[in-house]
Amino acid sequence: MFQLLIKSSTILETTLSPNLFGGNLTATQMKELEELTKHNAFQSLVSEIENHREEWDAWFESDSPEDQVPKNGERKSEIYNLMREIIILKVLRPDRYQMKVQ
Numbered sequence: 001m002f003q004l005l006i007k008s009s010t011i012l013e014t015t016l017s018p019n020l021f022g023g024n025l026t027a028t029q030m031k032e033l034e035e036l037t038k039h040n041a042f043q044s045l046v047s048e049i050e051n052h053r054e055e056w057d058a059w060f061e062s063d064s065p066e067d068q069v070p071k072n073g074e075r076k077s078e079i080y081n082l083m084r085e086i087i088i089l090k091v092l093r094p095d096r097y098q099m100k101v102q
Helices: 028-036 043-049 053-061 078-092 097-099
Strands: none
Touching: 028 043, 028 078, 043 053, 078 097
């Protein structure tokens, strides 16, 4: 999972819907999100976002998303959950990524 923090997307064109988060994701964010879904821990992330659109949209628009990354219902270790939150922030809210890792 740590590799996801340092690895860039290798996807040239995304197949994801451009309407995620109201179309507010950059092309880079879309590619990185799609790349994440190739990892076991994030396979269902896009469907989570689509199925809980209001919660994820509110999180995306939040002034402090690092404090409230939506959970996926899985109960894993504290370290696992923290890494998941950091990776999601890095991809979807890179402007707040540093606030989480400090």
